[in-house]
Amino acid sequence: MSTPLRLEVIVASVRPQRFAPVVADWFLRAARADGQFEVGVIDLIETPLPLDLSETPESRAYCERIATADAFVVVTSEYNHGYPASLKTALxxxxxxxxxxxxxxxxxxxxxxxxxxxxQLRQVVAEIHMVSIRETVSFHEAKRRFDRAGETQDGAAIDAAARLLRQLGWWGRTLREARAVDPYPG
Structure with a gap:
């Protein structure tokens, strides 16, 4: 691998007093330690995207950032059996x-x-021509899974994160090379 993959981690929740930063920071430490990625963060609470999907300087800058990435990870909560509206707007x-x-x-x-x-997100990302990684990191009763320092002893989640990053790296490299040789026809 000549250059690291550009990974953007999207933090979906925009609720006040959200738990998202704890989960996202834990995952970001794992991704940065992995070594195969240059990691960025797109926190939707700090990303002013218009709800009507109109073009603005902020939305253009956001799209340019998405275009330069090789891979993505979404850190998402579940609200009422679904994902946050902020994430649908971002997608x-x-x-x-x-x-x-x-x-x-x-x-x-x-x-x-x-x-x-x-x-639900797997259906949406398939429609926008993305490849969904099979492995998922999931924290059940999340607030009980992290200590005050933002660390977890949840072995299943730690293992799933390592597998997700390996799979994401493989797909990221493979698809980056394929896009360079033969641009995606979609």
Whole structure:
């Protein structure tokens, strides 16, 4: 691998007093330690995207950032058996910039751990021509899984994160090379 893959981690929740930063920071430490990625963060609470999907200087800058990425991971909560509206807006704001790129998911929530949100997201990302990574990191009863320092002893999540990053790296390299040789026809 000549240059690291550009990974953008999208933090989906925009609620006040959200738990997202705890989960996202934990995953970001794992991704940065992995070594195969140059990691950026797109926190939707700090990303002013218009709800009507109109073009603005902010939405253009966002789309340019999406275009330069090789891979994505979404850190998402689950609200009412679904994913946050802010994430749907983020996905719909860009279009061709997503195509032929891999995306993984880190979810958290109550008993379901955000898995219902992830299953809905898999349908959406398929429609925008992305490759959904099979492995998912899921934190059931998330607030009980992290200590005050933002660390977890959840062995299943730690293992899933390592597998997700390996799979994301493989897909990221493979699709980056394929896009360079033969641009995606979508």
């Amino acid at each position: 719909d704001t860009a279009k061709r910039e997503w195509r032929a790129k891999p995306i993984g998911f880190v979810s958290y929530g109550g008993l379901s751990g955000g898995l219902r949100a992830v299953e």
